[in-house]
Amino acid sequence: MQENVLLSRWTTIGTGGPARWFARPESIDELADALRWARDHGASVEAIGLGSNVLVHDDGVDALVVKLGGELASVRLDGAVLVAGGGAANAVCLHRARAAGLGGFEFASAIPGTVGGGVRMNAGAYGREWRDVLIDAVVVDADGPRTVGVEALDLSYRHSGLADGDVVAQVRLRLDPSSPEAVKARVAELLAQRKATQPTNKRTFGSVFKNPSAELGAGRAIEACGLKGHRIGGALISPRHANFIENAGDATSADCLALMAEARRRVHECFGVGLEHEVRFLGPLELPLLQGDGGAAAN
Numbered sequence: 001m002q003e004n005v006l007l008s009r010w011t012t013i014g015t016g017g018p019a020r021w022f023a024r025p026e027s028i029d030e031l032a033d034a035l036r037w038a039r040d041h042g043a044s045v046e047a048i049g050l051g052s053n054v055l056v057h058d059d060g061v062d063a064l065v066v067k068l069g070g071e072l073a074s075v076r077l078d079g080a081v082l083v084a085g086g087g088a089a090n091a092v093c094l095h096r097a098r099a100a101g102l103g104g105f106e107f108a109s110a111i112p113g114t115v116g117g118g119v120r121m122n123a124g125a126y127g128r129e130w131r132d133v134l135i136d137a138v139v140v141d142a143d144g145p146r147t148v149g150v151e152a153l154d155l156s157y158r159h160s161g162l163a164d165g166d167v168v169a170q171v172r173l174r175l176d177p178s179s180p181e182a183v184k185a186r187v188a189e190l191l192a193q194r195k196a197t198q199p200t201n202k203r204t205f206g207s208v209f210k211n212p213s214a215e216l217g218a219g220r221a222i223e224a225c226g227l228k229g230h231r232i233g234g235a236l237i238s239p240r241h242a243n244f245i246e247n248a249g250d251a252t253s254a255d256c257l258a259l260m261a262e263a264r265r266r267v268h269e270c271f272g273v274g275l276e277h278e279v280r281f282l283g284p285l286e287l288p289l290l291q292g293d294g295g296a297a298a299n
């Protein structure tokens, strides 16, 4: 078990302090061993994928952080079923699917994470999400592995029913016959749409807040409060899309959190809505309560 491994290099925003303990299991047995070690030492467990939707406290995380590698990041095809380790990057899965002439996963082309992170978040874009393609997942805790069907994972908008400390070690995704050319064309189309509206070339952690409703997007609400381009320390509300925070060079997680608190306070004032954060907090990060609502849950 490694100690005090800096997590800023494992997050797309590039901020965050050290993990007290850090493990890189490469098989289900190694993962189960690490989780048992955590239980025996009274340590909580956090998984990290590509760190594309996490904000890590600047002082670090008092937990065992696991990052999956080896066979837990591998990808293979079994007919039209893609079998991927929880630590496999979406981009690798998509590449394998495209080469085999299988479609249905193109929606994930602009989601820079892993399939395990995708299950935890029920990640989605362009009207499709993990729930639509997932067959089942092998989930590991200190008691060992179990296979959980998609229904039992209770996936909904950026939510799963996984318990704290559950780690997704493998997934099976159901794909559809297509052609490499059709997959390539669809991906190009989706990436062009993405580039036109989001800060794809900046360090961010993806969407900051969940959309409060189909009618009111979080980005539109923050923009309406005049916060596009608003800066605290090294963190900036993206001038391109207000539901993104950019690391403008020397941001800390505290800067990002302060910016989130300000956006949340202003949207509550303007729209009477308490935004819930989509980005997952690692470490003791908390948003302040909102005035007058008894502190509508921030998440």
Ligand SMILES: Cc1cc2nc3c(=O)[nH]c(=O)nc-3n(C[C@H](O)[C@H](O)[C@H](O)COP(=O)(O)OP(=O)(O)OC[C@H]3O[C@@H](n4cnc5c(N)ncnc54)[C@H](O)[C@@H]3O)c2cc1C
Pocket (backbone or CB within 6 Å): 012, 046, 047, 048, 049, 050, 051, 052, 053, 054, 068, 086, 087, 110, 111, 112, 113, 114, 115, 116, 117, 118, 119, 120, 121, 122, 123, 124, 125, 166, 167, 168, 169, 199, 200, 204, 205, 206, 207, 280
């Ligand atoms: C530029 C950009 C664009 C994005 N666009 C989208 C989008 O269109 N749609 C969307 O839904 N998201 C989007 N995101 C957010 C992010 O990419 C997704 O939430 C992604 O699924 C997170 O995967 P990850 O592997 O990076 O997980 P991480 O960010 O590392 O972790 C996210 C959460 O998942 C947990 N987790 C990670 N791996 C596992 C595992 N193996 N088992 C159990 N839990 C795990 C972590 O503990 C944490 O709670 C975007 C992010 C960026 C930076």
